[in-house]
Amino acid sequence: MNRYQQLDKRGKVALGAGVLAVVAVLALAITDPETAGDVFALIDGNLASAALRTAVPIAFAALGGLFAEKSGVINIGLEGLLIVSAFAGAASIALLTNDPGAASETMVWVGFAIGVLTSILLSLLFAVVTIDLEADQIIAGLAVWLIALGLGPFAAQVLFSQFDSPSVNTLSTVAIPGLSQIPVVGPILFDANPTVYMLLIAVPASWYFLYHTPFGQWIRASGENPKALDTAGIDVRRVRYGSVLLSGALTGIGGAALSLVLVGKFTGGGATIVNGRGFIAITAYLFGNYNPVGTFLASLLFATLEALQFRLQILGIGIPKSIIQMIPFVLVIVVLALVGRTRLPAAAGEHYDSGED
Template sequence: MEVRTMDRNEIRRLATIATLGLLGLVSLIGIVLPNSTAGEVFYTAIGQSTIESSLRLAVPIALTALGGLYAEKSGVINIGLEGLLIISAFTAVLVADLLGGAGSTGFPPIITFSLGGSTYTIDPGLQLLIPNVWLGIAGGVLSSMLLAFLFGVICIRYEGDQIIAGLAVWLVALGLAPFASKVVYGQPSTDQIVRLGDWTVPVLSDIPFVGPILFDANPMVFIMLASVPIAWYGLNRTSFGYWVRASGENPKALDTVGVNVNRVRYAAVLISGFFAGIGGTALSLGSGGFFNGAGGTMVDGRGFIAIAAYLFGNYNPFGAFAASYLFSGLQALQIRLQGIAPTEVFLMLPYIVVVIVLVLVGRTRLPEAAGEHYESGED
């Protein structure tokens, strides 16, 4: 009797059915028996506070994934995203602090004069237009883009190994940010300064359940939700997006039609620095208002998770966002369920699901020219 072995696609389908079946079973038990452990897990997972936390935790991962996606689609594998997150998170706090910290405008007065024994100051009121927290965010994004540009020069201009250069970016940032914090603040972590407050959209924020989640949130959540469709449109519906994809798939063809491949790759790497910079500032100024440089820093591997996210999403910005939300949602759920079962079980949960997703997704096809150098005029 002939024994037939299952191919990879059949195994993936069975794994998908089994996973969805398990999730469906847990959900059904939770609905029928709301007081059971399954019920607590189910209703906690769909709770408003869990969804709000999941969106907030997804911001640095999703934004960084969007940037890494652009770089890799252009043919440059940027595994230094973790370093970009670290340097931008620290620089954002430092710049905001130097410009005034928690209670200052961050701008010098225009005119100071004395009259009748009293001193008068004319303040331009620029803090109303550009608060120092936003200038800190701008500084963080700029530092990330500068480091990304340095990475691009090494890999594109001097044809350095992209993996080694990416690791160097991470290690440099991992050492530089805590060291700079020690110089300025006397410790690896900065002082707590100003942070972004939530934005509330009138009327829309009053919509039951959905309103508080989508229309009464941290500004970084709004930026993330806007960035995903913009990144998708830019990659799939513009000439530049076509150039990025062609640069990663067939750079010679792009060169033949007169487009400078290296310039496209520089632009894509800078985009990765831009998005990672926003993600890093979301961790510091968008959350607690400080930078934690202890251990692996407050970034804590999110740059590497972002790489997994855009691979899970098959280089689609919407898919990358979904994968980011999956991981952040499990983190938020883990925090809220630690009293129900042993803590270790829920600490493992996000990583177990990552392994399951790897099985379901299988191998993602890299761009044909990813990691390869290109010079105009090559045969």
């Protein structure tokens, strides 16, 4: 199947999904007008704002995973990176201030930076193990997740005598004068948390960086044909190290945003505060076919489902959270089955030694 046939088939799938959605809405409106009116009332600017905030951890982690895999390093440890950055961000504020719930905005940003740095350091360890020591990338990624899954709650228990950190202050919403007064889109895009602005900048910046800069070209070549890149005189090892560290930085932003924007603390019970968002991020960049814009849209779709689930509960329409969490993975399976395989970079998961023939 050539590219144009694949795009045409994707369009047909999207059209089919849209038709089914319209039919479902009409059926609901006819059979239960009162409930339909309540559901329609939920689809407003507040839902869009909530979806954008909810998308931040998923989208940043997905962008991070995309860069690593584009360079040839499969990083399925995104869940672990989100856990350590969320914990480090909240814990550092709790340890550095007497009243973390009233911490200054500056201190919250300090905690945010510590969270991102922690994720980068764990990514560095992952890079050493997978690039220099040539460990299996899938196993190493699982190790990162499992280490973080145990380390976060354990450290919280040691430091705070419980699996959760104390509640901390969160980053304040910033309204852009003039733009925030624009009807409909103003309150959604220009009266938001700083991490939302960061995401809206990161998506086009990632696209431009990946497709229109020399280093972005090196990243793609490292994942597709590292031998050719090496022959051109570019150090494949350095490119992959840079990509993995960039993956850690982006995922760290998502994890810090989770504890210092969405929740206001680190919770270590069960699947922790992250609760599968790292694995949803993997489905997001697969669903988006390794394109930063498509990855963002997929993340926003999944985040909208999560935000809508909370609002439906207010109406007493109880949709189990496990069903909502299952949808991203089902969608990826459906897309791969109906549209065609999402093509991984040719050298993804393969080690490369510049001394190879």
